[in-house]
Amino acid sequence: MTKESPGFLNERYRLKDLIGRGGMASVYRATDERLGRDVAIKIFELRATDASDIQRQQAEINVLASLNHHSVVTLFDVGVNRTEADGPQIYLVMQLVDGVNLRQRLEGNPMSTRHIAQIGYDLAEGLEYIHGRGVIHRDIKPANILLEEYSSDTRTHARLTDFGIALFPDSERVTNLGMTTGTAAYLSPEQARGEEVGPASDIYSLGLVLLECFTGETAFPGKPIPSAMARLLRDPAIPEELSPEWRHLLTTMLFREPGQRPSTAEVVLALRQAVIAETGRHRGAADHHLISDEPERLREIARLDILDTPADGAFDRIAALAARLFSVPIAIISIVDTDRIWFKSHHGLEIGEIPRDPGLCASAIMSDGPWVVQDARTDPRALANPLVAGEFGLQFYAGVPLTTRNGYNLGTLCVIDFEPRVITGPELRTLTDLAALVMSELELRLESRRVAL
Structure with a gap:
């Protein structure tokens, strides 16, 4: 071989x-x-x-x-x-992550600020997780960041890979410039000086990666030793056109002294706020009818006349098929009403409705595409949710909005498990196709009722 x-x-x-x-x-x-x-x-x-x-x-x-x-x-x-x-x-x-690495992505069209914020948030969460276990990656660079596309109309998820030179508890934390302890263009100053490295070293490298996402250029190019030494002599240039929040975050992440950089938890919080801010701006400009158009969304539910209908064999078959395809105990077709989430089909679950507030489906309908929680115990969007923290014990959720032809999200087709799990791009595309079948069935029934009249 x-x-x-x-x-x-x-x-x-x-x-x-x-x-x-x-x-x-x-x-x-x-x-x-x-x-x-x-x-x-x-x-x-x-x-x-x-x-x-x-x-x-x-x-x-x-x-x-x-x-x-x-x-x-x-x-x-x-x-x-x-x-x-x-x-x-x-x-x-x-x-296997379906997609490209960030190095390949940077060779294409410029990235939006929203996209950069999402990638940065994913990576910061990953670093917070490994740092909490005493692990230092030491080789944060675009080629070691894999981008998974869940579907064509939703966000990219970033995953960190290649721990070949990582430090873990009880490892020797002093490096040497003449040894392979990272990629020269993304080394922290302490790596370049051959000093002790800790979580702040990964924060610096992540700062260089995010900066490159904005500029499209490596901050410290060139041959390994000149590139490594350059960061000891100067700070990278932060573009003036960036917002004050981004300039502050990148500047502090790229301080030469490790003790002056923000902690991993602080970077997670800052990037979470950046995602919220950028998502709000994106939704304000996009042609989608999300929470700001709640009255119109509820009128769409009334138009389709789906809240008071009896149990439906066709929807039950779609939910059962989703459960089999994903090997999960529960699959639900939900409709999110004013204060309730109605389960039009609930394979593996006895109840037919829950209050809107704790339901993850209420969060999923605010998404432009699939809404996925692969490990609810560590995902900040879900870890405090009563369905996660309480007796129900939800650990995995993947929901695709049921979207009308004119762009309103009525509810979701979701699959649920009591164990964390990884979901792939092809699997989410399958779930998206099944959600489209649900919507086609709803629209077909509406037309049939109109003809009958």
């Missing part, structure tokens, strides 16, 4: 396309024949056999195996391929 001719790994993983290649490993798209799902497999090169290489590989395995967060790529399996004549190969089986 070679990088150019993928094969069958340990009678389970069928290797397909080469996704990426680094100095010590290659990453393939593959199919897990046992579970019937696509995965990403990182195979370490045959030459990675001396003690330091093996130690570095084992360190990445240990780090990834301990992490479970929606902004960090999930590790599924670890193995050793012993079929090669030149020696064994360690490989990692990881979550």
